[in-house]
Amino acid sequence: xxxxxxxxxxxxxxxxxxxxxxxxxxxxxxxxxxxxxxxxxxxxxxxxxxxxxxxxxxxxxxxxxxxxxxxxxxxxxxxxxxxxxxxxxxxxxxxxxxxxxxxxxxxxxxxxxxxxxxxxxxxxxxxxxxxxxxxxxxxxxx
Numbered sequence: 001x002x003x004x005x006x007x008x009x010x011x012x013x014x015x016x017x018x019x020x021x022x023x024x025x026x027x028x029x030x031x032x033x034x035x036x037x038x039x040x041x042x043x044x045x046x047x048x049x050x051x052x053x054x055x056x057x058x059x060x061x062x063x064x065x066x067x068x069x070x071x072x073x074x075x076x077x078x079x080x081x082x083x084x085x086x087x088x089x090x091x092x093x094x095x096x097x098x099x100x101x102x103x104x105x106x107x108x109x110x111x112x113x114x115x116x117x118x119x120x121x122x123x124x125x126x127x128x129x130x131x132x133x134x135x136x137x138x139x140x141x142x
Contacts, residue, residue: 026131028096028124030114030140032060035106037096037116039124041131049120052099052109053140060112060140065090067128067136079111085118086125090138097121114140 024042031037032053039047053060067088074084078093087097098118101109105117116124128136 024131025135025137026124026127027137027139030060030096030138032062032108032140032142035108037114039127041127046127047120047123049116050105051096052101052104052107052115054110054112055108058110058112060110060114061091061094062140062142063091065138065140067133067138069133070125070129071095072125084113086121088125088128088136088138096124096138 027040029038029040030051030053035051035053037047037049037051038045039049067090069089071087071089072085074087074095074097076082076084083098083100084095085098087095089095094113096114096116098121099105099110099115100118101115102117105115109115
C-alpha cells in the first residue's frame, strides 16, 4: 500500500513540475516613441512588431503591468462595438489587441490601447495564455 501511495505521489509531483517547466515568462515592451512592441519569452527576444498607441487627445498608460484577463473576440462597449480581437487586458479597459487598420501601424492612432496586426495579436494572445496571466508582463515606456 505504501508503494502505491509513493508511486501516486511521484506521478503527481512529475505532472506539476512539467506544468511549471512549460510556463515561461512573457514580457511585452511597448515603446511609444518608436511605435513598436518587442516580445521576449524567458529572456529571449522573439518578436518586434509595429503598433499604434494613443493619438492626440488620448493616453496610453505608461508603466509596468501584469496581464489581467484575455478576450479572444472582444468588442469595445465604449467605442461603438469596435472589434478588439485577441485582447490581452492589462489596466482597466486598456489592452493589447489586434486591428484591421494595419495601414496606421507605426504611428499613434488609437484611443489608448496598443493595437497591432491581428496575426501578431493572436501570437501574443497565445503566448500569454500559455505562460499564464501572472507570468505575462507588459511594460509601456516613452
